[in-house]
Amino acid sequence: MNDAHHNPYRRRLLQGVALAGAALAMPVWARQAATTAGTGGHDEAAILRAIPSSGERIPVIGLGTNAYGVQTAEEKAPLRTVLQHLARLENSVVDTAPSYRNSEAVLGELIEELGIRERLFLATKCTAPDDDVAAGIAQMEASFAHLRTDTIDLMMVHNLNGADAILPTLVEWKQAGRLRHIGITTSSNQQHAETAALIERHALDVVQVNYSVDNRAAEDTVFPAAQARGTGVLLNVPLGGRRGSLFGRVRDVPLPDWAATFGATSWAQVFLKYNLGHPAVTAAIPGTTNPANMDDNLAAGRGALPDAEMRRRIEAFWDALPG
């Protein structure tokens, strides 16, 4: 592990120096990202948004890895390619959790093998069941080991489990430099009111919440609380989730003409651009194990986004589709 990981500021500085002065020493994909100002070599600029509390800019499309708990080399191969594609854009979010089977360990292994730790914004989670802070601390120490890093860019309390009890520890670890941002997550509408209350009670950098065109409940509770407090918003299950994926409902539905007005060429891009069009949203973390789908999702993070009027039109279209 190199020194840059001990000091995140040095790490960012080194990244800046590398991008400005040493482009030729980089692999081709990294050089493309640098020389095209972060577009990954595509025509339209990738959209970056700042986490309000730190001002740190992240690409608006990241990666969810709840299906990365795999075992064999064959299973790991496409995941390695997904990560390579994602890392073309500096500071891309990778979201994981100790509860996603051995996903953290698989990510730690692949990220080290690819040498891309410096290009990623690594986010994981912890819990303090029954307010057991010692258990949460043990879990976080295991995450550092599995992810093979000395600094975690974002640590979130998973599903609010023990949030009030363990958040003071997260604040301490952030002050000590082991964590760079802290937050909470939920993917249940039943927890939205409690999530909004926690946003008000604690100084959180980020809240991660479920939101898609099929489930817009966070607009009424979590989004306004986050906007009022200056809390960044990451969207989980932005494509409806692995079990409730939005794609079944549009399987035989051609893309409407209006999709081209904001540059969407697939249903995934329509869904993700719809999500990103909400002003409260910092980034979305669609889950994928498929490199072609990763590229499709990354394309949603470039070019135009639907404005408020177009978002209403997408909602009306979705709501009128047969169940």
Ligand SMILES: NC(=O)c1ccc[n+]([C@@H]2O[C@H](COP(=O)([O-])OP(=O)(O)OC[C@H]3O[C@@H](n4cnc5c(N)ncnc54)[C@H](OP(=O)(O)O)[C@@H]3O)[C@@H](O)[C@H]2O)c1
């Ligand atoms: N409470 C929490 O904290 C919480 C809860 C749930 C999720 N999360 C996080 O949020 C992430 C995202 O949620 P999710 O992965 O459950 O659901 P999701 O992102 O809404 O959807 C993932 C599903 O969409 C498919 N998909 C992805 N891109 C596609 C594309 N371009 N075209 C067609 N299909 C596509 C994936 O299949 P392929 O793999 O074949 O691409 C997978 O079946 C998770 O991975 C996890 O990191 C957090």
